[in-house]
Amino acid sequence: MSTIIGEKGRSIGLDCARAFAIILVITSHFSRNSKYLGFWGVEIFFSLSGFLIGQILWRNYSIESNWDLNKIFNFWSRRWWRTLPNYYLFFFINLLLNYFLLKPIPQFHNLLNYAVFGQNFVSRSIGFFEVSWSLCVEEWLYLSFPIILFFASKIIKSRSVSFIFTILILVMACAAFRYFASNSIRSNDLRVITLARLDAIAYGILSAYFFTVIKVGDVKKKVLFFIGCVLLLSPIVIKLMCKWDLDKIINNQIVLVLVPLGAALMLPTINSSSNYKSNFITRSITKVSLWSYSLYLCHMPILYILYKIIGENYKVFFINLSAKIIGLGFAIFISSVLFKYFEAPLTAKRPKEIK
Numbered sequence: 001m002s003t004i005i006g007e008k009g010r011s012i013g014l015d016c017a018r019a020f021a022i023i024l025v026i027t028s029h030f031s032r033n034s035k036y037l038g039f040w041g042v043e044i045f046f047s048l049s050g051f052l053i054g055q056i057l058w059r060n061y062s063i064e065s066n067w068d069l070n071k072i073f074n075f076w077s078r079r080w081w082r083t084l085p086n087y088y089l090f091f092f093i094n095l096l097l098n099y100f101l102l103k104p105i106p107q108f109h110n111l112l113n114y115a116v117f118g119q120n121f122v123s124r125s126i127g128f129f130e131v132s133w134s135l136c137v138e139e140w141l142y143l144s145f146p147i148i149l150f151f152a153s154k155i156i157k158s159r160s161v162s163f164i165f166t167i168l169i170l171v172m173a174c175a176a177f178r179y180f181a182s183n184s185i186r187s188n189d190l191r192v193i194t195l196a197r198l199d200a201i202a203y204g205i206l207s208a209y210f211f212t213v214i215k216v217g218d219v220k221k222k223v224l225f226f227i228g229c230v231l232l233l234s235p236i237v238i239k240l241m242c243k244w245d246l247d248k249i250i251n252n253q254i255v256l257v258l259v260p261l262g263a264a265l266m267l268p269t270i271n272s273s274s275n276y277k278s279n280f281i282t283r284s285i286t287k288v289s290l291w292s293y294s295l296y297l298c299h300m301p302i303l304y305i306l307y308k309i310i311g312e313n314y315k316v317f318f319i320n321l322s323a324k325i326i327g328l329g330f331a332i333f334i335s336s337v338l339f340k341y342f343e344a345p346l347t348a349k350r351p352k353e354i355k
Contacts, residue, residue, distance in 0.1 A: 012282055013270040014048065015289035021045045022292040026299050026331070030324045039191070039250045040232070040259070042134050043200060047263035049138055050204020051271070053079070056353075057145065057205065058212055061163060063355065067153045072146040074354040079142045081350040083293075086343055087135055090297040091115075094129040097301055101308055104128070117194075122181070124189040131300055133192040140194050141201045145170065163209060167202050174199035178253045190251045200260035207264035216268060225269040231262025287336070294335035294343060302327045302334070 021044040028038030060075065061067050091114055098105045105111075106128050110119070117136040119125035124133070149166045156162035177195045190196055210216065216224070230237075235249045249255055288295070306323045313319045 010286060010289075011271050012285065013272065014052075014267070015286050017044060017267070017270050018048055018292050019285050019288040021048065022288065022295050025296060026328070029300060029303065030328065036246050036250065039235075043232075043259045044263050045134065046137065046197070046200040047204040047207070047260050047267060050141075050201035050206075051208045051211075051264065051267045052204075053142070053201075054205030054208025055212055057149070058163060058209055060353070060355065061149065061153075062159050067146075067150060069150075071354050072150060074351060075146055076142065078350045078353060082347050083135070083139065083142075085346045086293055086297055086338070087132070089342070090301070091129060091132075093301055097304060098128060101304065120192055121194045123185065124192055131296060133194075136194045137197045138201065141170075141198050144198065145202075145205070160213065164206075167206050167209075170202045171199045174202075175253070175257070178256065182253060187251055188247050190253070191256055197256070199257070203261045203264040204267065207267050211268040211271070218272075221269045221272065224265045228262040228265030231258045231265065234258045234262070291332070291335035291339050294338040295331055298334050298338070299327070299331040302330050 021041040024037040024041030024044070027034045028036065028041065057075070060071055065071075095105065095111075097103070104127060106114070106125075110125070113119045113121075113125070114129065114132065117132075117139045119129075120133045120136050121140075145166060148169055149163065152162040152166045152169070153159075156165055174196055177193075178190060181193070181196065182190065185193060185196075235246065235255055238244060238249050238252075238255070239246055250259075303324075306327045307314055310319055310323050314323065
C-alpha cells in the first residue's frame, strides 16, 4: 500500500475523490439542469467504498489464520458502527418530515424493508428516503462478500484465487440479474436496484487487491488512470456518438459496468498522492470528505423543508437561488455537527479489528 501523507494518515487523493463525489451528488439535487451529475457521484462513491473495504478485507483474509465467523462478525460490526446510526437517524427524520409535511408514509411492511435495507432489493422504491438506494447496495455488499468468501475459502485453498473468485461470483451474478431483469424492470430503474449493482463496489475491491498485492509501477498506473477516465466518461461519448437519451445510457447494462470499473481503475493513482502541505484548501477537502456521509443524507430533507417554506415563490429566480444557498450552508453546518457529536463518537465505539 502506498504511503499516505497527511492528517492522521489520510489520503488527500481519496479525500479529493470523496469530496468531488458528494459535490456532484448535491449539485445534481440542487440544480435540475445538472441532475445527471449525481450518477457519476454515486458511481465514484461505490468504487471508493470497494477500494477501501477491499484493502481491509484482503488484509484480514490474507494472513495465516482462518477466515472464520469471528472475523466476519468483526468486519460487520465495524462497518455497522460506522454506517447504521446515521442511516436510522435519517430514516426516522424522513418519517417525521413526511408526517408533518403531509407526504405519503410507506405502509408498515414497506417500512420493515427500509429497516433491513430491502426497499430496493429487486424493485425500486419511490417517494420516501430515495437517496437510501445506494446505501442498500453498500450494506448488502458488506453482508454478502464475507459470506461468499467464507465458502470460497473452504473450496479453494489459495487465498488469492478464492478472493478473486468471490469478486467474479458477484460480478457474474449481478450481470445475470441485469440481463434477466431488464425486461421486467422499468428502464430507468435498473441502476438503483440492489441486486443489479453489487458489482459496482466489487470493482473497487478488485482494484484494491491489485493495488495491494501487485506492485504496479507509476507508468502502468497512469495508463490505467487514462483508461479509467475514458470508461468513466463513456456515457458522454455514447451520447455524442449515438444521440441516445442520457437516462437510457446510464441504465444500460454495459454502462453500469464501464463507469464504476473506470472509477476503480483510477483509484490506485489517486491514492498515490505525494506529500502535501496542510493549508486551508487541503483541510477543507478533508472536512468535506469526513462529512460526506452526513451531507449525503441531510441535504435532501433540508431542501424539502426550504421549498415547503417558500412555496410557489420557488419560481422566482432570486428566491430559489437564495433558498439553495441557505440550504447548502445548513447542510454543511448540520453535517459538521453530526460528524463531531454523533457519527465520530459512535464510530469510535467500534470493536478493534481482529488481525
